[in-house]
Amino acid sequence: xxxxxxxxxxxxNLLFFAFSTSIFAQQNPVVQLEGVKxxxxxxxxxxxxxxxxxGLEPGNSYKxxxxxxxxGQDAGFEIAPAPAFSKGTSSFAFMRERKNEVRFAAPSxxxxxxxxxISNEQGDQIPMYLSILCENCPEVNASLEKVAGQSNQAxxxxxxxxxxxxxxxxxxxGGGCFQISNVSFSGQAGQIGTFSNGLSNIGFSNxxxxxxxxISVAPGPNDFNAAGGGYGIGTPDADLQPLANGPIFDxxxxxxxxxxxxxxxxxxxxxxxxxxxxxxxxxxxxxxxxFISGPGIVGTKNIAVxxxxxxxxxxxxxxxxxxSGLYIHNTPITGNNCLII
Numbered sequence: 488x489x490x491x492x493x494x495x496x497x498x499x500n501l502l503f504f505a506f507s508t509s510i511f512a513q514q515n516p517v518v519q520l521e522g523v524k525x526x527x528x529x530x531x532x533x534x535x536x537x538x539x540x541x542g543l544e545p546g547n548s549y550k551x552x553x554x555x556x557x558x559g560q561d562a563g564f565e566i567a568p569a570p571a572f573s574k575g576t577s578s579f580a581f582m583r584e585r586k587n588e589v590r591f592a593a594p595s596x597x598x599x600x601x602x603x604x605i606s607n608e609q610g611d612q613i614p615m616y617l618s619i620l621c622e623n624c625p626e627v628n629a630s631l632e633k634v635a636g637q638s639n640q641a642x643x644x645x646x647x648x649x650x651x652x653x654x655x656x657x658x659x660x661g662g663g664c665f666q667i668s669n670v671s672f673s674g675q676a677g678q679i680g681t682f683s684n685g686l687s688n689i690g691f692s693n694x695x696x697x698x699x700x701x702i703s704v705a706p707g708p709n710d711f712n713a714a715g716g717g718y719g720i721g722t723p724d725a726d727l728q729p730l731a732n733g734p735i736f737d738x739x740x741x742x743x744x745x746x747x748x749x750x751x752x753x754x755x756x757x758x759x760x761x762x763x764x765x766x767x768x769x770x771x772x773x774x775x776x777x778f779i780s781g782p783g784i785v786g787t788k789n790i791a792v793x794x795x796x797x798x799x800x801x802x803x804x805x806x807x808x809x810x811s812g813l814y815i816h817n818t819p820i821t822g823n824n825c826l827i828i
């Protein structure tokens with residue numbers, strides 16, 4: 488059996504809910520904000536379109552972000568208050584976080600923004616999500632404070648200093664139920680160890696942790712955008728390469744053989760990454776592989792896939808935009824919330 492992982496940290500448990508409107512395509516769509524946050528599914532023509540946002544509370548601060556609707560979609564977006572693109576002067580003050588993300592204080596209950604959509608894909612219409620969040624509405628602050636309070640109830644603990652054989656024999660498997668042999672590890676010593684106190688934030692209390700960086704980053708908090716703790720060492724691998732869309736760095740790789748005493752084997756795992764969620768749909772794509780081979784298995788099979796699919800688990804295939812029901816957000820109030828709505 489072979490286990491490969493490419494996650495730089497374990498998971499923290501902050502949860503937000505997503506709401507979407509129906510897809511609609513029109514020349515100048517109007518998006519009516521319902522509550523304090525929503526995600527509108529739009530189809531916009533290539534080029535620049537005007538979109539009207541209504542249901543805003545004058546004086547409140549809002550964040551708006553435009554992203555492709557589908558994983559792997561060849562599309563990019565830029566947002567600005569109208570008529571900034573066409574005439575060069577914004578109709579109201581705003582702060583640009585990125586090309587596809589702006590913040591502003593609403594001057595009225597409706598504002599007009601311009602969305603520039605670029606894509607090399609065929610077709611005139613580009614499907615996208617336009618997300619809107621009221622950042623200072625009392626309902627949002629109360630929700631975030633409640634979740635942040637819950638997250639502080641238990642802190643994940645990690646420990647270095649174990650050999651791969653100890654981790655497999657005593658932590659991952661344990662109980663003497665299997666005959667284990669040929670345990671090997673590739674990577675840096677700080678990339679493997681144990682975790683404990685994880686029941687409330689990752690779903691099970693203890694186990695083996697592997698990371699692309701030092702496992703000490705796992706307890707968090709994840710409150711610094713674009714942070715990283717990797718070693719920057721190129722580690723090409725024939726099994727992981729098909730899952731990634733670029734060079735592979737800092738792979739942690741544990742391999743072992745086992746002889747089971749029962750006809751069913753089950754493993755629990757959680758995939759997490761410091762790349763969530765600011766690097767979603769970018770060229771940086773943390774991946775995870777859980778490979779098994781042996782009698783009765785054709786070739787080498789990756790069992791780390793999205794449930795009921797053959798889609799490998801990666802940053803770009805499981806996040807706040809796609810397969811979001813399996814994703815748990817872990818950014819605190821002070822960090823990059825990536826508009827998880």
